Amino acid sequence: MANYKPAAGFDESSHSVLSVQHLIAKEPLSSIPQQFVRPNQEPPSTFSNTETGSLPTTPTIDLEQLLSDEASADIELEKLHSACKEWGLFQLVNHGVSISLLEKLKHEIEDFFQLPLEEKVKYRKPGDLEGYGCDQVISKDQKLDWGDRLYMTTNPLHSRKSHIIPELTSSFRSTLELYIVELQKLAVKVLDILGRRLKMEMGEMGELFEDGKQSVKITYYPPCTQPELVMGVVAHTDGTGITILNQVNGVNGLELKKDGIWIPVNVLSNALIVNLGDILEIMSNGMYKSVEHRAIVNSEKERISIAMFISPHLDAKIGPVTKLTNHQNRPIFKTIGMEKYVKNFISYNHEGRSHLEYMRLCD
Ligand code: OGA
Numbered sequence: 001m002a003n004y005k006p007a008a009g010f011d012e013s014s015h016s017v018l019s020v021q022h023l024i025a026k027e028p029l030s031s032i033p034q035q036f037v038r039p040n041q042e043p044p045s046t047f048s049n050t051e052t053g054s055l056p057t058t059p060t061i062d063l064e065q066l067l068s069d070e071a072s073a074d075i076e077l078e079k080l081h082s083a084c085k086e087w088g089l090f091q092l093v094n095h096g097v098s099i100s101l102l103e104k105l106k107h108e109i110e111d112f113f114q115l116p117l118e119e120k121v122k123y124r125k126p127g128d129l130e131g132y133g134c135d136q137v138i139s140k141d142q143k144l145d146w147g148d149r150l151y152m153t154t155n156p157l158h159s160r161k162s163h164i165i166p167e168l169t170s171s172f173r174s175t176l177e178l179y180i181v182e183l184q185k186l187a188v189k190v191l192d193i194l195g196r197r198l199k200m201e202m203g204e205m206g207e208l209f210e211d212g213k214q215s216v217k218i219t220y221y222p223p224c225t226q227p228e229l230v231m232g233v234v235a236h237t238d239g240t241g242i243t244i245l246n247q248v249n250g251v252n253g254l255e256l257k258k259d260g261i262w263i264p265v266n267v268l269s270n271a272l273i274v275n276l277g278d279i280l281e282i283m284s285n286g287m288y289k290s291v292e293h294r295a296i297v298n299s300e301k302e303r304i305s306i307a308m309f310i311s312p313h314l315d316a317k318i319g320p321v322t323k324l325t326n327h328q329n330r331p332i333f334k335t336i337g338m339e340k341y342v343k344n345f346i347s348y349n350h351e352g353r354s355h356l357e358y359m360r361l362c363d
C-alpha cells in the first residue's frame with residue numbers, strides 16, 4: 001500500500017478502484033470508466049412511457065397507530081399486512097427514533113466520508129467484504145457499483161471486526177452504537193406485530209430476532225455525470241429478515257420493482273424505509289414479498305444511505321411458519337438452520353437463480 005496515490009482513489013499495485021468518491025474528486029472524469037458502465041439497464045419508470053403521475057406510491061405505516069389501544073390499530077395492521085403482501089416495502093413514520101439522533105448520525109457519517117482516503121483505507125482489508133471502499137474486484141469482467149461503503153457486522157458482538165467500530169472516532173462510535181440499539185428495538189417491535197399477523201405465538205417472532213444477526217452498511221454515492229450508465233446498487237433482494245433503510249441526507253434514489261416496472265420510492269422526511277427480505281418471504285410461506293430493489297445515482301447530488309440488515313440469531317430455524325401450512329397449503333420453502341442459511345447465502349453461485357429460488361421446494 002506504500003505507493004498508492006491517495007487522491008486518485010486507485011490502487012496501482014492491485015489495479016483496482018478503492019473509492020469512487022476519490023476517483024472522481026481530483027478532476028472531473030471525461031468519461032465513465034468502463035468498469036462502472038452497465039449497458040442494457042432497465043430504465044426507471046420516469047424514463048419510460050409510464051406517466052409518473054399514475055404510478056402507485058409506496059405505502060406509509062404509522063407505528064404509533066399500530067401500537068395504540070384504539071380500533072384504528074387494527075386498520076393500520078391490515079394496511080401493514082397488505083403492504084407486506086403487495087409491496088414488500090413501506091415507509092415507517094412515528095417510528096420513535098429521535099430526530100436529534102438521526103441528525104447527529106448524519107453529521108458523523110458526513111465527517112467520516114470527508115476524511116482523506118489514507119484515513120479511510122485503514123478500515124479496509126483486501127478480500128474482506130467488511131470495511132471501507134467500493135466493490136472489491138474479484139473477476140476481470142466484473143461491473144462495479146457506483147458507491148463507497150462502510151460495511152460491518154454489528155451482532156453477534158464477538159463477530160465484530162476489531163479494525164472497524166473500535167477504530168471509529170468516539171463520537172461516531174457512540175452515536176452509531178445508540179442507533180444500532182434503537183433500530184434493533186424498532187425492528188423487533190415491527191417483527192412482533194408481523195409475527196402476530198402470521199399466527200405465530202406471542203413473542204415468538206421477536207425471540208427469533210432477539211440478539212439476532214445484524215450488520216450495517218453505510219453507503220456514499222457520489223454524483224455521476226452520466227447516471228443512466230451506472231448503478232448505485234444493482235437490482236437484488238436482501239437475504240435478511242427485514243432491512244431498515246435511512247436515506248441519511250434526504251436524497252432519493254431507491255427504486256423497487258412492482259408488477260414488472262421500476263418505481264422510485266419518494267421518501268417522506270424523517271421516515272425510515274422497511275423492506276422485507278428473503279427470510280420473511282420464506283417464513284410467510286410466500287405470502288409476503290422479498291422486494292426486488294436497486295439504488296440509482298444522481299447527476300448533481302451526493303446521496304448517503306444507511307442500511308441495517310436484521311436477521312434471526314444463528315441457532316434459529318428458517319422455514320415457513322408451521323401454523324401457516326397444512327395439507328392444502330403445503331410449505332413451498334425448505335426449512336434449514338440459520339447458520340447454514342448464512343453459509344449457503346454467501347457461497348451461493350447465483351448463475352441466474354437467486355438464493356431464494358434455491359430455498360424453494362420443487363413439487
Ligand atoms: C442494500 C440496498 C439501497 C440504498 O444495500 O441492500 O438495497 O438505497 N441499498 O442504499
Ligand code: NI
Pocket residue numbers: 236237238243293
Ligand atoms: Ni438491499
